[in-house]
Amino acid sequence: MGTIYVKTNSHKGIVIGKKGRLLKRVKENASKELEEIYEKKVKMDLHVKVEKDWQKNFWILRRLGYA
Numbered sequence: 435m436g437t438i439y440v441k442t443n444s445h446k447g448i449v450i451g452k453k454g455r456l457l458k459r460v461k462e463n464a465s466k467e468l469e470e471i472y473e474k475k476v477k478m479d480l481h482v483k484v485e486k487d488w489q490k491n492f493w494i495l496r497r498l499g500y501a
Contacts, residue, residue: 435479436464439488446482457482 450457461480468476495501
């Protein structure tokens with residue numbers, strides 16, 4: 435499962451795209467790349483989460499490997 439963090443609801447709409455098309459395309463491309471790397475089928479689940487000032491949140495940054 436993957437989570438995409440954004441600052442506002444308007445950003446969430448942009449990332450998801452009209453009728454979810456953009457997020458679906460991102461999911462398909464990422465799955466394809468991972469399948470090539472691991473040489474097996476990959477099932478991916480993506481979520482978009484609104485988290486104000488996530489880039490300043492130590493715990494989120496730590497979970498992402500930046501802190």
